[in-house]
Amino acid sequence: FNPSPGHRVSVCVFLMAVGQNSPLFLGFDFSTQQLKVVTIDEDLNLVHQDRVHFDSELPEFRTNGGVHLHADRLTVTSPVLMWVKALDLLLDKMKRAEFNFSQVSALSGSGQQHGSVYWRRGASATLDQLDPNQNLHNLLQDSFSVADSPVWMDSSSSRQCAALQAAVGGARLLAEISGSRAYERFTGNQIAKLQQSFPDQYQDTERISLVSSFAASLFLGGYAAIDYSDGSGMNLLDIRTRTWSKVLLEATAPHLEQLLGAPVPSTSVLGLVSSYFVQRYGFSESCRVVAFTGDNPASLAGMKLQEGNITVSLGTSDTVFLWLQQPRPALEGHVFCNPIDPEDYMALLCFKNGSLTRERVRDKCAGGSWEVFSAALRDTPLGNKGNIGFYFDTMEITPPVMGVHRFDSDDTEVSWFSPEVEVRAVVEGQFLSRRVHAERLGYSVVPGTRVLATGGASSNREILQVLSDTFNAPVYTIDLSDSACLGSAYRALHGSVAEFGVSFSDMLKKAPEPQLVANPHPAAQEVYDPMVKRYSRLEDTVLQKSRTQTTP
Template identity: 35%
Template structure:
């Protein structure tokens, strides 16, 4: 790499850390850095990135101090400089932020953000730029009343999902704004703008001295806006003439804005029109720059004055971008919670899961979306089974999965909802069923405790397969076809994807390949697993895509751009494809002969049992 080649930065402001990835124009990840909130900024006294609840907090309140995020930016910038990252060669930056969480800018913010001194840190200068000192975290569940009001306003959970892509969720931004406006009307009045974490980081990248007060606070990315319960995602043609959604396309739903802003309760707060103004523009083209890096960054850290800033997006949309999914491909993240993301060209709203706009589509291209399923009972539930029944040992857990996996004989299944589950909604408790010839019967414990290991994995993957089938079938299909395999391949990521018994079971249940991304090894002698932070890397891919478009070359769809650039990357590294590596992706598990049939035969009955278990006390 010569000393003048352009570099690109992706940021990920997630729950527990602010992370950065440095890439070159061929999408090679060169280096990564992070600031971990609990460890590196202990004076904010957070645990897992969030504050201890205070006596005055409502039940379920989970927040973090906004200045924690500001100070993490100061610290990250210092770390990038200390690690000798060539900041002056960074040509474009894009950020990702934890979804749903909102940041409240005060009336003083535009002035503060355009009159900063380079000699001082952000932390020393911007405290008064926020009308709310805390950021409600995505784990917050204190807005149950607001959620009820949101669903009632449009005719129920299914209707709200049709309008906004999701039923009401306590963590979503609309219900959070409703709560803030109700509990702190004066602070709401003093709020100039409301952003998401992604738009807040994007804004902070543009601050300095001498900028334009009117535009220094940036708008909200269209894909991230889908996590707010405020954006009307319906096609314009399907909106009844009696409903309006403002001037933008797609735009904020006016009924929901009126509700969140308390239009009928306290007109002095400005109603829907004022809330719409506070939310600002929606960026429809994530590959179009929102401005250049602010003078605070150029003067203090020697960023190049032409460095372009691209709209920030949510952490899940950014992770989605790191994989450029084709239709019928999915990402399954086996982390603390399990998350499934499936790409689709149809808008598939469903109260069980979330629909988002594709986070990097050309305005001229057709519809593109992804659906996301979020499960609380991911690794924590698997760990519980391991600890209760498998001597707290993954090796033993794996051996039990193999020994007791379902076959053509006696059947058993279990549901392990240790905390109230998201899908199916509100399901809780541990429920086990067996079938030896006749009907399924509820049982206390299985005849062999090792059966729990296979039961939990099989039930989790049958669940993900069943819901993936309904996404792939599209909105018009009322019956889920469980005989057809929904997916062609799955990217497995997250901590538990290192366990090959788990990924093999996933391959068997879904009947498709499980893959992982690879990149040219540092020694140039082959491929190595891409173990980078996919979220900040996905954000950086978007910055490279947007920057390349601005260079006047051929305008490509994001996914085509990433595929073409990666093949170039492989060619440059002298690496051929073939064998287990194709398109920068390595197959790690293939379904075993005869195994998928076992699951296809049982999935219908399994679904009925899931409904039964959901209704059990």
Template identity: 35%
Template sequence: MDSPLFLGFDVSTQSCKAVVVDENLNTVFSTSLNFDKDLPQYHTINGVSIKDSSGVAKSPSAMFSSALQLSIERLRRAGCPLKRIVCISGSGQQHGSVYLAATAINGLLPDDDDTDDDEDLGEWQLEHGLFAMKDGPIWMDTSTSEECRQLAHCVGGDNNLAKLTGSKAWERFTGNQILKLRRHSPEVFDRTARICLVSSFCAGVLLGRPTRVDYSDAAGMNMMELSSLNWSRPICDFIDGKSADALTTRLGGQPVDPMAIAGNISTYWQHRYGFSPSCTVNYWSGDNPCAAVGMGLLNSGDILVSLGTSDTCLCVLPSMPVSPPPSAFIFPHPVKPGSFIAMLVYTNGDVTRRTVKGNRSWDQFSESIRASSPGKYLTLFTSTQEILPALQKGDPITAEIGNRDDEVSPGILERFPEGKLLVTGGGSRSEQIRQVFSDVFERSVVALDSPDAAALGAAYKAMLATAKLNGKDVIDENWYDRALQILLRRASDFCGII
């Protein structure tokens, strides 16, 4: 009997990645496509179709369907035995939303005899009027500051909102985007029969029908109570303007367990691409939850610092915090029931480091660190507007700093109060940056770059969901260690362990 395979997608801002793993966590097939290059019919720039000075940022919803179809076609052409895939899961860019018209409730896919194999799925959905709004807001949208203020006010302020939902009101969070839609485009809101996240929409495309949001991704909406994992009635009442029940219906019902099975793959995919009728679809989640799984953040106390364009810090918590700080974003762990993940985002990340590093290599940058006196400099850089803490763009805030490279470089490094088990991103190439994390937290630092971590985490989640369905628990210490070692081996730019 052929061994089972598990498929994970990551539908991100600019691309769609697909990873197929076997039951030993080995990657056996993968593919990636770029929205701008591979789906030019949607006329996006960096995956975005609408972006203006007011902060609006949107992407074409049909593009996600086209991306799934093309990715599956590429896997088939590469020789992937799609019939052996027993479960599919996925990751969607967090906070992004899709607005479906009533026609979509009857189905998101053509009937078996309704279209030829070569027809683009996204274009078919557009032609059949499945979308109440063709372009949906994504995480880059910052146009809802007024809605954020109003939403926080309705529950007594940001501290109360954070305690209730796990986060203060952020412009990118979906609840604020829905509120803006109802107030500024009521005709679009009225013809919206179903509101999806990118994750739940893509899961629905595989199922052939709209499906519910999982509670790990739902935490990024400012709408779900962390304590109950259900939609907050006061918040939904306020956003809908009439009835929390009406908005819950538009959302497809209450959030669901990220480890649950949503159903079997549609006959559309079975007949056209050869998937087995027994292939199931696991509820999709967001990119941050799935990346946490893909990077091995499974145990309480595990920490990941990603040194990217923005710097992010994720930490696994054993339980829901009593009073979540408004600065953090708290969401349920997608594969560890009862655990949560705290996420901090710092705007001033790689741009600042690279500005100071200049044309030097990371080795030269590290050498300038070694040439300086430790603990002498404390600097907060604001090359762009900072969100933690809230600071406007301006000059560096420093107690004492010089102008020589070997004096400026330590300031970049010493602004980080957080520690790390795993560190990834461009800055992880610096031995001295890794050494600081190791010294502060007195443990080994694993530095790696896994650009498809979210897709990989989704594939792992598909395997775990299948095991749970069959009554098995495969999350144990050995599984974690094997997953981490595989991540290290397959990392595209492994820096080392200190």
């Protein structure tokens, strides 16, 4: 990175303070199925990585995919002590590999978003007096009032979601305050369900953490604050004032503000690592703990996303990440506080019908061949002669519709397209949808805008060319393996030097650059700007038709 001249000496002195060896920075990710760690040095080189897989390495917790699926098939939880024991195993693995913990200058991490942890009364005293001769999971086995934590896969809080929206005046008003309408997996609704269903356990709770702040608490030896970005995924934080919304807290559960603690900027240094880790593993006493955040915000940091850019992950589901200055929360998608710039925002959109839908059309219209599929994209014109398709093989999230709908250039719904037209229609339709909903959340193409593409389909240049044309922006590819871990390591480094005036983007100048793979066609804007408006209008038609068909 390249700090300003006035700060270079100070930064160098700080980075050398831990000793003669190059300082290291750890990034952890407490994900659904495993705990991972990535280590980088001050030049952003990858030094070490490791992981613990929950199902295979911790079979005593009897998880499947890292979770417990309950009999109602709506309730999904994970054992808190499994996460604690996984950290024991991971650090022991690193110790056996002769990893030098004394070189670690700072650490940060991420956790699966929307999971929550309930600390039992007296747990803070336990955290403050950890015996370095014992494992964490033994020391903390009686520290949680809820043994199994609700996680993001849980969808059992529909009644609480309806109540929260009613209390604030509707889904749209809730989205304006918290960045999202009520979602069953969001932490506020899970807290409300727990308080109503198990009041004694709620009464016995001293502190409520997210998975991210829970993990940070382990390293601090005390309760870590929830950061703004992960806090945005709770239906409780006012994303504009970056404080807990009193009306939302009161509609959720009693005494909740005290149980959550005050939220903090995602760039905050929370303190120094606990003496437990200094004595047990040899961490430096000066090792800093930078606020942990959610896995999605951490991925944004790992992707080096900047203002005006958009990331499109083309996988089984397609996911869109946006950097926003001014949010426009909608009934679909999520707006979070930005984990890198405390004044900005990020948005996330998820679409279920991604690669599997593209593959079905490939099998039907291109004989199962990607080469034939790609040729069809090359041989058909931009805009597909006005033909637009909606391909929702499974119930979509955004919008909540299922089925295939095809429209000709006169907006008349038709029953079929030719194979070549169908191939372009599915790809254009998906990318028009991504752009429409991104713009509804506040995205717009500005000078310097880049689309960063990742995921399996990002290896197909013809698909990326359609993406470039649809968004009228150049497309770059980027390898996002362990992006949440890498983003956490980047954030640990940034937390160590931010006080010297080093921006996150300056710090990342040595990181590998994404590779340019497609530029928009000169006629792209002329073709797709009006198509975006048509798609939006036709989507409303499809949505209304779907509602009419499902109304008794």
